[in-house]
Amino acid sequence: MALTQREQRDLPPDDFATVPGAADPMVPLWHFARLKLRMLGNGFRGRPARVLSFAFGGVFGLYLAGMGFLLFAVTAVGDPQAWLLAASFGGTALVVGSVLLPLVWFGVDDTLDPARFALLPLPRWRLVSGLLMAALLGVPAAAVLIATAGLLIPAGAHGGGVGAVAQLLGIVAGLLLCLALARAVASAFASVLRSRRVRDLAWVLIACVAALLGPIQIAVVSAISQADWDRIATVARVLGWTPLSAAHTVGIEIAEGRPWAAVAKLAMTGAALAVTLGWWGRTIESAMAGAAAGTTTPTRVSRQGACAELLPRLLPWLPATAFGALVAREVRYWWRDARRRSSMIMIVVIGLFVPLLVTAGARGIPVHGDGVGFDFSLSQASTASPITVYLTMLFIAAFVTSMLTNQFGYDGTAYATHLTIGVRGRRELQARAVAYSVFMVPLLVVVGAVMAASQGSPAVAAATWGVLFAGYGCGLAVNMFVSVLAPYALPETSNPFATGSGQATAKSMLAVVGLLGAAAVSVPVLVAAALLGDAWPWLALPLGAGYGVAAATLGTYLAGDVLDRRAPELLATVTPNR
């Protein structure tokens, strides 16, 4: 029987009956939906913590969705141009976001990993549409749907029933496009990046690009905020004729009496969706084949002793003891583990960029940092007031330490090594703090210097260094606790962008908890800065650094005792699910 694969797929189900009990290849789509719900449900069984984190994630998503809904809905009253701007830029942000966010921050929920379907006789398009169906059942999809539903209100108000119906079609098409894009991008990268080395490198490059997006966006926004509104509206109209926001501006075309344009925009979104799904379908097959084992390049055999190889030559002060070994391993891991390295690069870019932003804000250049994050929005209010500057520095320092929030999750089951050896909790946390500081203290020094240079005053450097080190020490202390008390498992898949199912939003909230905690602990330093006034720059460095060192020391001691008590439980938590 010389049937090609293609022909076999097209055979009617009856012909498969020659093999008794062979599976019907026409799996109904709702099977995928049921499978996803079942896997989510089974994942919750007996894990109240996960239920809770999923619920928190849901509430957080609902909150964002509600804000989005209001933003869109409120444009029903007032200037119709506001509607155009909101729909066009909002839609563009959603589509661009669904391409980038899965890569850099949230990861793609891999409850239904395509690799798990590799052995099933599923035609490609059916697998793709089934996975898309499953993707619809999730917090992000629901949030986007609710937020964009806000567009129905201006569409109904200006375009009547026809406008609302057309906009509804647009909303559904836009949602599908967002989901398909997110999946396709993650799938494409998972399959392109076959070898571990290339994967690590690309992951880092993506992180760089993503870290630069914030600065670029702010520059663009501040540039157009100086331009006149009509020109921005033109940009919005142009964007409306691209797949980025065609779906979201359908209602506007109806309201302005151009039904043909609405049809054309829907068709454009449909075409974009088809292309995306086709792309996804092609990448999914290579993703299913799995990542090939990394090629082992012949490396030269070293002649020096094992200990000399472990301890980095750049850190000659490290002793050949348990503590030295812990620090050396952590330092190497911050560099060798792609997940850690890319996080660190993002931190460096943000850490260096924010001081410039603060200075720019102080000089009266209009800056609107909406939608980028807390650290940028702080600068909105910044007029050269020193306290505002200190507050921002405090947040930078605390933000820098937020990478430690899930430090044990990075280790995963490898942490078992420490447990079988019996490493003391205090020593472990101190070593981790020291290793991280090897990278971060120089960064903070540079941040302070950049701050001073941009304000043209050397005294500023001393003052900011004090605040930075105090905030950094407090951040270390708080995040040591968070990392010991609330670790979570990162999946061990070939997809570097995967996060565990239902955890994406909860995990970013933990970072926020660490951030706020660190800020709270370092309030005394701000008070001191405010009270001391002009004397602060002179006292900042000893006071701030002293406070930071004291906080970090105390934190590692206390959290270390907690770690000693609950190390086996911690190992169980960071172990990816069986």
Next chain:
Amino acid sequence: MNVTEPGRQNALALRGLYKRFPTRIAVTGIDLDVPVGSFYGLLGPNGAGKTTTLSMAVGLLRPDAGVASVLGVDVWRDPVEAKRRLGVLPDNARLFDRLSGPELLAYTGLLRGMDPATVDQRAAELLDVLALTEAGRTLVVDYSAGMRKKIGLACALLHAPRLLVLDEPFEAVDPVSAALIRDILTRYVAGGGTVIFSSHVMAVVEGLCSHVAILDEGAIKAVGTLEDVRGGRPLEEVFVEVVGGRTATGEELSWL
């Protein structure tokens, strides 16, 4: 609690170990004595509770009830002292695999508080014997499955422990590496060490072990010296009988 019997010390003694997971009871109260100098095989089908038992015995998983002691030291009450005498190869546990083989050995040795010179010397010797020297600076993450087991074993042996606890040391290992691991373990036991390992490869257990325990559904179903448990029959036959497996009669699957 002193679980040492008079006159004869146990390298590992488990008393009433019990573990319950949210959805099922994994281990339902296990008593086991591993005499010093024995080569102990822990047999059981998948999901029998082998890994859970060994994890509780070495201090990786907190038991709900029961005591585990290594050479008379309670693992959960005096972990530091117990772990000093213990070498562990955890099953499918990722090692710190972004280190190279020599780095990983140095890390393990220094963490155990060993003298750097000793670490260097033993690491070089272990890498040489286990044929890992050629891997050079290749990171462990890029090792093959067999190489990974070997470097794991090297880490467990580095501090010359008196008891080795190995979870599935022969799983996914090629025949050449398996033979090497077997040789090293046999020599270790001949030198006075004690080994307990889990496996479901009957041939390996029959060829190596002095003692056997068969575990099923979280309880020990048969225990004793290899001869006692075997009773003159092939071990596989005894095993299938004890865990209640079925043999194909020829009636079913006739369409195959």
